[in-house]
Amino acid sequence: MIIRRATIEDLDDIWQLANESFAPSPWPKEVFEHELGSPRSIYFVTTGGFLGATQILDEVEVGSLGVSPKFQHQGIGEALLMAVFALPKTKRVLLEVASTNTAAQALYHKVGFQPYYRREKYYKNGDDAIMMERKID
Numbered sequence: 229m230i231i232r233r234a235t236i237e238d239l240d241d242i243w244q245l246a247n248e249s250f251a252p253s254p255w256p257k258e259v260f261e262h263e264l265g266s267p268r269s270i271y272f273v274t275t276g277g278f279l280g281a282t283q284i285l286d287e288v289e290v291g292s293l294g295v296s297p298k299f300q301h302q303g304i305g306e307a308l309l310m311a312v313f314a315l316p317k318t319k320r321v322l323l324e325v326a327s328t329n330t331a332a333q334a335l336y337h338k339v340g341f342q343p344y345y346r347r348e349k350y351y352k353n354g355d356d357a358i359m360m361e362r363k364i365d
């Protein structure tokens with residue numbers, strides 16, 4: 229599996245992957261376009277999956293992670309998170325996940341994330357958000 233940093237050239241592929249993994253409601257394409265053009269954003273892409281994050285000093289916040297259904301259960305999500313953990317200067321990785329998204333929570337627990345706060349009714353559908361962090365030694 230080859231994981232590489234994405235650029236604006238990858239916009240169409242990432243948008244396609246977002247549509248497949250977040251159906252029926254991915255973010256608008258303009259959001260990915262804006263983020264891929266922003267110097268604070270870090271996107272990784274591989275065949276079947278992508279991850280988008282923002283780095284501020286030694287903290288990285290993962291804003292999106294999607295693996296297309298036909299590529300799931302092959303270790304792609306885990307490998308994309310490992311790429312984040314390996315970013316220089318990173319001491320803490322943060323993300324939020326819907327309380328009903330048990331697949332993503334299982335993945336995050338497996339790679340060492342721990343919950344630190346619950347935001348009630350955070351999502352439009354009424355789901356709570358679980359805020360999770362992973363410290364890097």
Ligand SMILES: CC(C)(COP(=O)(O)OP(=O)(O)OC[C@H]1O[C@@H](n2cnc3c(N)ncnc32)[C@H](O)[C@@H]1OP(=O)(O)O)[C@@H](O)C(=O)NCCC(=O)NCCS
Pocket residue numbers: 249250293294295296299300301302303304305306307324325326329330331332334335336338
């Ligand atoms: C969550 C998601 C990114 C996982 O990607 P993936 O590439 O299939 O995950 P991996 O193959 O790397 O799985 C690694 C571990 O995560 C856990 N896991 C992943 N999918 C799981 C599922 N459906 N049920 C239970 N555990 C799961 C397992 O512990 C797995 O380890 P194992 O294979 O040794 O059992 C993927 O299902 C996805 O894109 N879902 C839709 C979008 C989404 O929810 N994104 C996250 C938003 S916060």
